[in-house]
Every structure is written in structure tokens, then in C-alpha cells.
Amino acid sequence: MKKIAVLAALSGASIMVMTAATPVMAQQSGATVAEDIIVTARRKDETAQDVPLVVNAVTADTLQKLNIRDFRDISTVVPGLQLSTNANGIGTTSSVRGVNYDVNASGNNGTIEFYLNDAPLASGILFQSMFDVGQIEVLRGPQGTLRGRASPSGSITVTSHRPNLQELGGYVSANINDLHGANLNGALNIPIIKDVLAIRVAGIVEKNEGNRIRSINDPAFVPYNRFSAFASYQGMVVNSRIFDQRESVNVVDGTQPASPVTIRAEDRRGVTDAPRRIRQKFDIYNWQGEYRFAGQKVNYVGSYTKQHLVSFQPSDTGDFFGAAYPSSPLNFQTFGQATDTYSMQESHELRLSSDEQLFGMVDYVVGGFVNRLESPTNLTTQTPFFAAFAPSPAAATPTSCLAPTTCSSIITTPITRGGRTIERSLFGNLTVHLGDATEISGGLRYINYKSYAFLTINGAMIPDAKEDVNFNTVIYSGSVKHNFTENLMAYASIGSSWRPGLSVTGDFSLNRTALENSFLILSPEKSKSYEIGFKSSFLDKRLRLNVSAFHQDFQNYPFRVPGSGVFYVSNDLSRTGPVDSVKSFNFVGAVPVKVDGVEGELAFRASDAWNFGVQASYARGKVQNGLVPCNDYSPRDGVPDSNSSVPTVQGIRTATGGDNISGCRTNVRSSYAPLFSANLQSEYSLPVSGSADGYLRGLVTYYGDSQNDPTNAVDDVKAYALVNLYAGVRDNSGAWEVSIYGKNIFNTQRVLSRSSTALTTSYATALGGQTGTTSYREISMTAPQEFGVNLRYAFGSR
Numbered sequence: 001m002k003k004i005a006v007l008a009a010l011s012g013a014s015i016m017v018m019t020a021a022t023p024v025m026a027q028q029s030g031a032t033v034a035e036d037i038i039v040t041a042r043r044k045d046e047t048a049q050d051v052p053l054v055v056n057a058v059t060a061d062t063l064q065k066l067n068i069r070d071f072r073d074i075s076t077v078v079p080g081l082q083l084s085t086n087a088n089g090i091g092t093t094s095s096v097r098g099v100n101y102d103v104n105a106s107g108n109n110g111t112i113e114f115y116l117n118d119a120p121l122a123s124g125i126l127f128q129s130m131f132d133v134g135q136i137e138v139l140r141g142p143q144g145t146l147r148g149r150a151s152p153s154g155s156i157t158v159t160s161h162r163p164n165l166q167e168l169g170g171y172v173s174a175n176i177n178d179l180h181g182a183n184l185n186g187a188l189n190i191p192i193i194k195d196v197l198a199i200r201v202a203g204i205v206e207k208n209e210g211n212r213i214r215s216i217n218d219p220a221f222v223p224y225n226r227f228s229a230f231a232s233y234q235g236m237v238v239n240s241r242i243f244d245q246r247e248s249v250n251v252v253d254g255t256q257p258a259s260p261v262t263i264r265a266e267d268r269r270g271v272t273d274a275p276r277r278i279r280q281k282f283d284i285y286n287w288q289g290e291y292r293f294a295g296q297k298v299n300y301v302g303s304y305t306k307q308h309l310v311s312f313q314p315s316d317t318g319d320f321f322g323a324a325y326p327s328s329p330l331n332f333q334t335f336g337q338a339t340d341t342y343s344m345q346e347s348h349e350l351r352l353s354s355d356e357q358l359f360g361m362v363d364y365v366v367g368g369f370v371n372r373l374e375s376p377t378n379l380t381t382q383t384p385f386f387a388a389f390a391p392s393p394a395a396a397t398p399t400s401c402l403a404p405t406t407c408s409s410i411i412t413t414p415i416t417r418g419g420r421t422i423e424r425s426l427f428g429n430l431t432v433h434l435g436d437a438t439e440i441s442g443g444l445r446y447i448n449y450k451s452y453a454f455l456t457i458n459g460a461m462i463p464d465a466k467e468d469v470n471f472n473t474v475i476y477s478g479s480v481k482h483n484f485t486e487n488l489m490a491y492a493s494i495g496s497s498w499r500p501g502l503s504v505t506g507d508f509s510l511n512r513t514a515l516e517n518s519f520l521i522l523s524p525e526k527s528k529s530y531e532i533g534f535k536s537s538f539l540d541k542r543l544r545l546n547v548s549a550f551h552q553d554f555q556n557y558p559f560r561v562p563g564s565g566v567f568y569v570s571n572d573l574s575r576t577g578p579v580d581s582v583k584s585f586n587f588v589g590a591v592p593v594k595v596d597g598v599e600g601e602l603a604f605r606a607s608d609a610w611n612f613g614v615q616a617s618y619a620r621g622k623v624q625n626g627l628v629p630c631n632d633y634s635p636r637d638g639v640p641d642s643n644s645s646v647p648t649v650q651g652i653r654t655a656t657g658g659d660n661i662s663g664c665r666t667n668v669r670s671s672y673a674p675l676f677s678a679n680l681q682s683e684y685s686l687p688v689s690g691s692a693d694g695y696l697r698g699l700v701t702y703y704g705d706s707q708n709d710p711t712n713a714v715d716d717v718k719a720y721a722l723v724n725l726y727a728g729v730r731d732n733s734g735a736w737e738v739s740i741y742g743k744n745i746f747n748t749q750r751v752l753s754r755s756s757t758a759l760t761t762s763y764a765t766a767l768g769g770q771t772g773t774t775s776y777r778e779i780s781m782t783a784p785q786e787f788g789v790n791l792r793y794a795f796g797s798r
Contacts, residue, residue: 037057037059039051039055039057039135039137040137040157040159041053041055041137041139042146042431042441043146043147043351043353043365043429044353044363049489049535049537049544049546050489050535052439052441052479052480052481052489052491052493052533053139053140053141053479053491053493053531054139054140054141054531054533054546054548054599055137055138055139055140056077056078056081056137056138056140056615057135057136057137057138058074058077058078058135058136058137058138059135060133060134060135060161062077063133063136064173064792065683065697065726066681066697066699066724066726067175067724067726067739067741067743067788067790069175071083071126071127072127074136074138076679076699076701076722076724077615077679077681077699077701078138078615078679079599079615079616079617079677079678079679080095080096080097080597080599080617080618080619080673080677081094081095081096081138081617082094082095082096082673083127094111094112094123094156095671095673096111096112096138096140096153096154096619097140097141097153097154097550097552097595097597097619097621111151111152111153111154111499112151112153112154112155112156113143113148113149113150113151113155113156114126114155114156114157114158115147115148115155115156115157115158116157116158116160116284116286116303117158117159117160117230117232117286117288117301118147118148118157118159118288118301118349119148119286119301119302119303119347119349120148120149120303120345120347120371121284121303121305121345122305122307122343122345125236125282125284125305125307126156126158132160132161132185132187132200132202133158133159133160133161134159134160134161134162135158135159136156136157136158136159137156137157137159138154138155138156139154139155139156139157140153140154140550140599141153141154141493141495141529141531141550141552142475142477142495142496142497142527142529142552143155143497144427144445144475144477144497145427145428145429145443145444145445145475145476145477145495146365146427146429146443146477148347148349148369148371149369149371149423150445150447150475150497150498150499151497151499152497152499152525152527152529152552152554153552160202160232161187161200161202162200162230163189163190163191163198163199163200164189164191164198164200164797165191165194165195165196165197165198166191166194166195166797167189167191167796167797168189168190168191168796168797169188169189169794169795169796169797170186170187170188170189170794170795170796170797171186171187171792171793171794171795172184172185172186172792172793172794173185173186173790173791173792173793174790174791174792175788175789175790175791176788176789177786177787177788177789185202186202187200187201187202188200188201188202189796189797226291226292226293227289227290227291227292228289228290229287229288229289229290230286230287230288230289231285231286231287231288232284232285232286232287233283233284233285233286234282234283234284235281235282235283235284236280236281236282236284237279237280237281237282238278238279238280238281238282239278239279240276240277240278240279240280241275241276241277241278242275242276242278243270243272243275243276244270244272244276244317244778245265245268245269245270245778245779245780245781246263246269246270246271246317246318246759246776246777246778246779247263247264247265247751247754247776247777247779248261248262248263248264248775248776248777249758249775249776249777250262250775251263251264251265252714252754253714256758256775257775258775259775259776260775263776265749265751265779265781266749268781268784271318271319271776272314272316272317272319273314273316273319274314275314276311276312276313276314277311277312278309278310278311279309279310279311280307280308280309281306281307281308281309282305282306282307283305283306283307284303284304284305285303285304285305286301286302286303287301287302287303288300288301288302292355295354295355295356295358296352296353296354296355296356297352297353297354297355298350298351298352299349299350299351299353299367300348300349300350300351301347301348301349302346302347302348302349303345303346303347304344304345304346305343305344305345305346306342306343306344307342307343307344307345308341308342309339309340309341309342310338310339310340311338311339312336312337312338312339313336313337313339314335314336315335315336315337315381315382315383315761315762316335316336316761317759317761317774317778318758318759318760318761318774318775318776318777319774319776320759320760320761320772320773320774321384321761321772335382335383335384335410336381336382337379337380337381337382338379338380338382339377339378339379340377340378340380341375341376341377341378342375342376343373343374343375344372344373344374344375345371345372345373346371346372346373347369347370347371347372348369348370349367349368349369349370350367350368351365351366351367351368351427352365352366352367353365353366353367357433361432361433361434362430362431362432362433363430363431363433364428364429364430364431365427365428365429365443366427366428366429367426367427367428368424368425368426368427369423369424369425369426369427370422370423370424370425371421371422371423372420372421372422372423373420373421373422374419374420375419375420376416376417376418376419377416377417377418378414378415378416378417379414379415379416379417380412380413380414380415381412381413381415382410382411382412382413383410383411383413383762383763383764384409384410384411384763384764385409385410385411385763385764385765386763386764386765411764413457413458414456414457414458414459415455415456415457415458416455416456417453417454417455418453418454419451419452419453419454419467420451420452420453421449421450421451421452421500422449422450423447423448423449423450424447424448425445425446425447425448426445426446427443427444427445427446428443428444428445429441429442429443429444429477430442430443436483437482437483437484438480438481438482438483439479439480439481439482440478440479440480441477441478441479441480442476442477442478442479443476443477443478444474444475444476445474445475445476446472446473446474447471447472447473447474447475447498448470448471448472449469449470449471449472449473449500450469450470450471451467451468451469451500451503452467452468453465453466453467453468453503454466454467462512464512464517465503465512465517465520465521467503467521469500471500471524473498473524473526475495475496475497475498476494476495476496477493477494477495477496478493478494478495479491479492479493479494480492480493487536487537487538487541488534488535488536489534489535489536490532490533490534490535491531491532491533491534491535492530492531492532493529493530493531493532494528494529494530494531495528495529496526496527496528496529497525497526497527497529498524498525498526498527499524499525500524501521501522501523501524501525501556501558501590502521502522502558502588503520503521503522504519504520504521504587504588511571512660513658513659513660513661515656515659515660515661515663516568516659516660516661518589518590518627519587519588519589519628519629519661519663520587522556522558522588522589522590523556523590524556525554525555525556525557525558525590526554526555526556527552527553527554527555527557528552528553529550529551529552529553530550530551530552531548531549531550531551532548532549532550533546533547533548533549533599534546534547534548542604542605542606543602543603543604543605544601544602544603544604545600545601545602546600546601547598547599547600547601548598548599548600549596549597549598549599550595550596550597550598550599551594551595551596552594552595553592553593553594553595554592554593554594554595554670555592556590556591556592557590557591557592557593557623557670558588558589558590559588559589559590559591559593559623559626559628559670560586560587560588561586561587561588561589561628561629561630565584565585565586565587566584566585566586566587566629566630566631566661566662567582567583567584567631567633567646567647567652568582568583568584568585568587568629568652568660568661569581569582569649569652569653569660569661570582570583570660571660580649581649581762581764581770581771582646582647582648582649582652582762582771583762583771584760587628587629587661589626589627589628589629589663590626591623591624591626591627591628591666591670592623592624592625592626593621593622593623593624593626593670594621594622594624595619595620595621595622595670596619596620597617597618597619597620598617598618599615599616599617599618600615600616600617601613601614601615601616602614602615609684609685609686610682610683610684610685611682611683612680612681612682612683613680613681613682614678614679614680615678615679616676616677616678617676617677617678618675618676619671619675620669620675621669621670621671622667622668622669622670623666623667623668623669623670624667625665625666625667626665626666626667627663627664627665628663628664628666629661629662629663629664630662630663630664630666631647631662632655632662632663632664633647633651633652633655633656633662634647634651634655635655636655636656636662638664638665639664640664646760646771646773668709668710669707669708672706672708672709672753673706674703674704674705674706674717674719675704675705675706676704677701677702677703677704678701678702679699679700679701679702680698680699680700680702681697681698681699681700682697682698683695683696683697683698684696684697688729691731691732691733692729692730692731692732693729693730693732694727694728694729695726695727695728695729695730696725696726696727697725697726697727698723698724698725698726699723699724699726700721700722700723700724701721701722701724702719702720702721703717703719703720703721704719705717705718705719708753709756712754712755712756713756714754714756715753715754715755715756717750717751717752718750720748720750720782721748722743722744722748722782723744723745723746723748724741724742724743724744724745725741725742725745726739726740726741727739727740727741728740728790734794735793735794735795736792736793736794737790737791737792738789738790738791738792739789739790740787740788740789740790741787741788741789741790742785742786742787742788743783743785743786743787744782744783744784744785744786745785747784747785748782749781749782750781750782751779751780751781752779752780752781752782753778753779753780754777754778754779755777755778755779757777758773758774758775758776758777759773759774759776759777759778760772760773760774761774
């Protein structure tokens, strides 16, 4: 057993250029301070309090104060938002407003869309590194009539720091923690031609237990007083070695056999003999331009992203073969699946909008958007083959084969998925101001989406997996808001969204049944959302209170079955020809979902020295009698099996009437994030000299009870809270700061997910496919306790 900790380093740099006439967004304090934060949620600069939708703005100041270095940690200050990297170290999962966005369930078409400097990009890129960020905006509810691609649950936009055109400046920040981690990041701002051209170089070097990242950015220049431009380039290389966390099955289920080595959750250990090996290379080009004329403006945003991923994932995830095979030159303990995938994404958006209101009462935005994606994928799966093994898996021991090195081999199965998508859309939005108090807004987007894809397994084309579709649809949004007073605004909104269906790539049957194929190629999703809310401030804007309530309906929502997977019959080619075997996979079903929720925010500046803020979210999403893949084989009664035994090929075929898989009707929750979550931030400061202040700040993030998969008796999560504390001294002008911090102060340890069954390993014999059951299950946990020191120095424009 090897330690689940691999040290790696991050490094990078970025270069950004901005020409004249581009306004610089004012950076203000975070959510704990009752101040107006400028956002661009509606394609114009306005305070978050004036926007008729829920916007959570995480400013650069908040990121610095709370020592947020990992993009996923913004969920600690945005209630109801969960961000995580999947166990394979590649995909990501995001959750907001009662539904999940799992890359493995939705592909590149998320319930949440992610943007970097206004251009859409894959969420996995943002999850790799975060430095020199100007602001992050989390927009909730359907998006798409104003920005990029349609997304039913919201969008997250990340804006880099823009160069300052007037003043030389920069900063350097160093962080050291007790988890053998160190972080050094900084930026340098250089005006080349004052008020016309500036360049900003930013970089990060990090050593931690995660990834290796490099970033560089490149410039553009057009000196014209009505024109502004911004361009950037980021190059990242990520090298990872990841051990998946495991737990002995009998630790929480005493009826199961004991493991060779008992592992408890708090041990943070794995059992595989080799880690997942992942190498990712990203090249991200982004460019923007704006031209203002006669009270109007034209904006263009373009991006080009290349991603190359090479990974190897061991298949013996529960160490089924164990210590009996270490001497085999075939290395049965490290066989697995190799992935080599390349993607190219290109997007262009051109829009015309009002810079000044038409007729003193109308704002408009019209434009077009194009997004192209190519993502060929090559998978190579490896399956052990034992020619002399006995008929029973229980007898499949080394003694069954007197010479394992001569009567065993590895079956290699190549799988290729190729294809491309292109999305074209036209959009428009009109806002009418009826006096100073009332505003009515509405928008439409027409979408044309084309997708072509094919799948080959062992060189054979799979006709059932071929995709050649052309969809046309229209989404809409509408809102009305009214300012009853200068400090009280109420609003109501409605919106729709659309997403293309998912096509799954993997080692599935050469001959698929209709039911099996319905879980591998899904129909497009449609959704409608309704929201009401109010935003208010009191005590000369020192106290802010915002509340909203929403309801959303989904049709054909891609719902990934929780747990360790659904058993199915796979028809593959082996050394002796076609062979049926039982395998497991987390399939996806297209289901109807209804979501209801409430969100709130309270911020109060009690004095010049003390402020605090509370944000909370409650969202309940539920599948409405949806058909999903399930383990319903023994007995076949329409209810998922509660036992963890692996069915036989004949058992599946008999139970399903000849099908490869079973389906059940379900009414479970659509997201396994807690229904309720909240965070509390507070800071108290006092002078320690004529030019410096001392401070103490805290962040408490609370997650309520979470009842996960109802068929899994061991995966529910009790409520818990994570407490972070920060103390330090800072210069009044912001030139320097020294701080110490502690994250997860009380060392709260919660198992956040547990697979319902023990991990299994597939192999083949001369008598057919076999499935070996291990004594370990897959789990995930909260982040460990961390203590550290942060030093920061800044000068000039910073």
C-alpha cells in the first residue's frame, strides 16, 4: 500500500495588453462588507444590487483576504455552489440550484457554463490554476440570451486583472503551509505608452500535493481612442500522479469479509499498486475588441483552446489480484485503461449594443455566436486473460495456473470516438426603462446545433453509436423590476434553456439493445425557470438584505446514477472470439426534474472596524418518475437491488428478458449536494501604528445533512461546518501584508461519498468473462487541516 500523497510543482506566467478607452473595474471588498460591487452580469457595468437576478461576486480582495488559491474553494463563499474534480483527475462536477453538472454525464454541455474573459471554455481548465484574478461572478438561473452558450442553472465568469494604462506597479505574494506546500505568485504592470498601451505579466510557482501548471500570456496593440483591445495567452502543462482513496467495506458494514489490510476513512489511504497518471496540456488564446461610436458600441470576443490529454487509469481499483502477482512480467496489478484525447474549441461572438439609452429609455444588445468543437478520443482497455483458470472465480488462484507467466496474457481493446460539433446562434435583448423606477427586459436566442460522431471498438464500427444530428431551437428570458425606494428593489423573471444530449464513449457491447442505447445516447434537454426576489439596503447602505425564490422544470435532464455503477452485459472480442461478461458503469438516464429553492444574503458594516456577512441557499431538486439504469436483477421487482452481489450474465439476461441492462423508475433527488448550505464571514481590525492595522477575520462554511442515494445505506452525510481563521498586519495603503491562517481549524473529517458496493475487477478466462469482487469501496473526504503563512508586497498600480 502506497501513500496517497504526491508532491508536484506549479509554475506559469501571463501577459495581457489593454489599449485606451477600456474602463477598469473597481475592486472592492468581499461579501462581508455592505458596499456596492460592480458586475457585468447584463453586459454592462452596474452594481450587483441593481441586477434583477442573483449574482455572487467574489472580488480579488476577497480571494486575497481568505487565501483562496484553488478555484474549487470559491464554493466556501458562494452558498449552494459545489465544485469538485472527479476521481479520474480529469473531469469536474459542479452543483448549483439543485442539479449537478458532471462532465462525465453532460460532456461539454453543462448545466453551468464557465467563461474566462467572456469566452467559454472547459471547466477543467479553470480548475487547474487561479492567479491574478480580477473578479469571479456566479450568475444563477438560466443564462444564454446575453452571453455565450445556453445554460439552465447559471454561469461562472472569471475576469483577469486588466493592465493599468497610467501607472507602473505590481505585487508579490508568498504562502507556506504545513502540508509541504508553498505558493509564490505576483504580477508586474508596465504602461508602455501612457493612456494607450500597457502590458501586465503575472505568474505563479506552487509546490503542493496536486498538479503542475505553467502559464504565459501574449499581447495585441491597436492605438485608437475609440477602440480598446485585450488579448491573452495561457499555456499550462499539468502532470499528476493520483491515488484514489479507499475504505474497507467491513468498516461500516460488519457483515462483509475483512480486508487484507484494514483501511479507515481517516487513514486517507489507497490500495492500488500504481497511481493514475495524467498529463494535460492546454493552450488558451483569448482576444477582445470594443469600438464606440454615436452612443453605440461593437464588441468582439474570440477564443481558441487546444487541450491534449494522455492518461492511464489502473483497472484493478480494489487490488483484487493482490500480492499474489507481483512477480508477473505482465503486471496484473497495474493493467488498466489508457486515454489519449485531443480537443480543439474555437468561439467567436460579435455584438452591437447601446452605449447610451435610445430615446432616453431603451437599452439593447444584438449579436451572433459561433462555437466549434472537435474532440477525437482513443481509449485502450486492458483485460487479463487466464487460459488455465478453473470455472469458478473463487478457484481462480495462482495454483490454478502452475505457470501464470506462460498461460496468461493481456487482451487489448482499442476504442476510438471521433466527431465534431458546431453551434451557431443569433441573440437579442431589449430593456425598456419606464421612468426611473421600473424596468422591463426580454431576450431571445435562436440556436442551430449540429453534431457528428462515430465509434469503433476493436476496429469495428458500431452502427448504434453513430450520431448525425441537426437541432434548431429558441430560448428566451424576461424580467421586470421595480424600485419602490432608492434602497428597495423587487423583481420577477422567467427564462428557458436548452442543451444537446449526451453521447457516451466506452467499452460497451458490440451489439446494443434499445434500452442500453437509450442510456448511452440521450435526447436534448429543455428547461424553464421562474424567480422572484428583492434587494434592499438600510442604515445608509451599511446593512444589505437580499432574498430570492425560484422554481425550475427540466425535461431530459442527464442524471448520472450514483454509487459504484450499474452492472450490464458487455459483448466483447477476446482471444477466443466474442465473449459476454458482466461489467459495471455509472450510466446516465434522461429524466424529468423539478427544483425549488430559496437564496438569501445579509451583510452589515457595524462600524469602521467590524463587519460581517451571511449567505445561505436551500435548493431541493427531485427526479419525477424518471427511467434510469439500475441493478434490478435479483429479484426483478422494479426496485434497485439492495445487496452488493455481482449478477451473472445469465442472471441479467433472464431477469431482463434478454436485455443487457435493467431500468427502474425513480423519484430520488437530482443532486446529492446538501439541501441547505451557508457561510459566515467577519473581520475586525484595529490600528497597531500610525500606518498599519492589525486584523482578525474568519470564514465559517456550513453544509447541512445530505441524504444521498436511497439504495445506498452508507453514503449519507451528516451536517458539518468548516472553520477558517486569519490574523495579520497590513499597511494602510495596501503596500504590504503579513498574515497567518488556519483552514479547517477543528480538523473536521467527513466522508462525502461512499460507493454502495465493493469495487470489482473484470478479467477473462477460456470459459468467458469473470468479475472479481474486492473488499474495498471508493470514498471521498473533506480537505485536511492546513496552517500557513502568507507574505504580500505591492507597489504602484498593483
